[in-house]
Amino acid sequence: ENFGSFVSGPTTSNCGVTTCTLTGGWVNATNGSEDQHDWRTDAGGTPTTGTGPTGGANGGGPTDNYLYLEATNCLNSTGLVFTPCINLANTSLPQLSFSAHMLGSNQGELHVDVLSGGRWHLDVCAPLIGNKGSAWVNATASLMAFSGQVIVVRFRGITGNGGLSDIALDAITVSEVTSAPQAAMQLPSAAPCLNQVVQLVDVSTNSPSSWRWIIT
Numbered sequence: 001e002n003f004g005s006f007v008s009g010p011t012t013s014n015c016g017v018t019t020c021t022l023t024g025g026w027v028n029a030t031n032g033s034e035d036q037h038d039w040r041t042d043a044g045g046t047p048t049t050g051t052g053p054t055g056g057a058n059g060g061g062p063t064d065n066y067l068y069l070e071a072t073n074c075l076n077s078t079g080l081v082f083t084p085c086i087n088l089a090n091t092s093l094p095q096l097s098f099s100a101h102m103l104g105s106n107q108g109e110l111h112v113d114v115l116s117g118g119r120w121h122l123d124v125c126a127p128l129i130g131n132k133g134s135a136w137v138n139a140t141a142s143l144m145a146f147s148g149q150v151i152v153v154r155f156r157g158i159t160g161n162g163g164l165s166d167i168a169l170d171a172i173t174v175s176e177v178t179s180a181p182q183a184a185m186q187l188p189s190a191a192p193c194l195n196q197v198v199q200l201v202d203v204s205t206n207s208p209s210s211w212r213w214i215i216t
Contacts, residue, residue, distance in 0.1 A: 021069075068166055071167075100136065103164075111158075142157050
């Protein structure tokens with residue numbers, strides 16, 4: 001199933017004042033009791049210059065919607081958004097794929113959790129933390145442990161300590177893996193400066209179960 005297109009209801013620039021209603025079975029958590037603010041929809045750039053994407057991960061132009069957290073007036077705060085129920089019956093190697101955009105010098109964190117059997121399984125893939133540059137980052141999470149179950153996926157975004165920390169989500173898909181694992185690594189910059197710390201992001205696909213990296 002593909003959950004990559006969204007439409008929202010009323011929004012506000014003040015953190016947590018107005019609930020943003022999403023369609024297609026997607027649900028924002030309740031502000032004040034579950035989280036502090038809501039995920040919203042957009043199809044162009046986010047309101048704050050220097051953060052957020054200029055368009056969706058699918059390259060669909062002005063109609064290519066994505067979800068995002070607006071950091072302005074919502075610093076160091078959590079926004080939770082839930083998928084519809086996902087039925088993994090008759091699956092053996094299900095995989096969650098999504099694209100995240102995390103540009104900004106104050107960038108925060110993005111976590112992915114799964115509700116199964118009445119409890120939350122936190123961080124089913126490595127959290128994305130800090131500035132990831134101006135490109136969409138592709139990420140996957142194996143759902144093999146939940147095969148045969150009905151689950152809900154929760155995206156848990158945490159804004160940073162400044163307005164340059166909008167977080168965006170797009171191209172969210174659950175599918176069955178039908179090919180061998182493929183190793184891949186993503187860098188925030190192809191040409192890092194001397195003595196700069198480089199964060200390598202694992203973007204391997206097709207549900208690998210073990211890793212052995214050799215970096216030269």
